[in-house]
Amino acid sequence: MSAQDHQQPRRDAGVHIPGTDYVPHYTPPAWYQQRPQDAEPPIPWHSVAPPRSLEPGCHVCGARPVAHAEVRAHTGLLFFGWSRSVGEPLCRQCGISLVRTMTTQTLCRGWWGLLGLLFHTPVALAENAAAYRKYRALAPPTPVPGRRPLHLGKPVLRRPQVYVALVPLIWAIVLISSIALR
Numbered sequence: 136m137s138a139q140d141h142q143q144p145r146r147d148a149g150v151h152i153p154g155t156d157y158v159p160h161y162t163p164p165a166w167y168q169q170r171p172q173d174a175e176p177p178i179p180w181h182s183v184a185p186p187r188s189l190e191p192g193c194h195v196c197g198a199r200p201v202a203h204a205e206v207r208a209h210t211g212l213l214f215f216g217w218s219r220s221v222g223e224p225l226c227r228q229c230g231i232s233l234v235r236t237m238t239t240q241t242l243c244r245g246w247w248g249l250l251g252l253l254f255h256t257p258v259a260l261a262e263n264a265a266a267y268r269k270y271r272a273l274a275p276p277t278p279v280p281g282r283r284p285l286h287l288g289k290p291v292l293r294r295p296q297v298y299v300a301l302v303p304l305i306w307a308i309v310l311i312s313s314i315a316l317r
């Protein structure tokens with residue numbers, strides 16, 4: 136097969152520009168058209184690039200995979216109280232670390248207000264438990280160079296400030312049972 140054979144169909148495929156005799160066409164050089172018989176078919180460029188994930192990385196350390204969950208901390212003060220929540224995507228380690236920190240804060244400070252005692256603190260604890268299960272189900276994160284995940288810290292029940300929760304809880308149980316037994 137000569138280079139002439141390859142050129143013929145391309146010349147026909149040229150586009151005629153009206154009003155001129157000029158028919159532009161491009162003929163690839165012979166060395167480009169003649170491949171060895173046993174050559175592998177060329178690999179398309181788009182299959183060489185690694186697959187790109189559109190999933191955003193961890194908000195703190197950039198690692199993947201991530202889970203989307205709401206982590207909450209509540210502080211109660213008599214008739215008032217305020218909640219703080221984090222909803223950004225987090226990796227397993229940053230997620231568990233944040234759940235531990237915010238659950239500890241909630242257990243320590245959440246019970247000191249009326250609404251916190253009855254509503255906000257139990258809801259925050261339930262939400263954090265659900266978030267914890269989501270983060271735990273993730274595969275260990277692949278670290279991103281130059282960025283550090285949050286320090287995991289101790290489990291919640293090994294942090295002494297958590298047991299501050301017992302003071303208002305016991306008080307509430309005593310109060311409710313004294314009303315009920317009156």
Ligand SMILES: [Zn+2]
Pocket residue numbers: 193194195196197198225226227228229230276284285
């Ligand atoms: Zn992270």
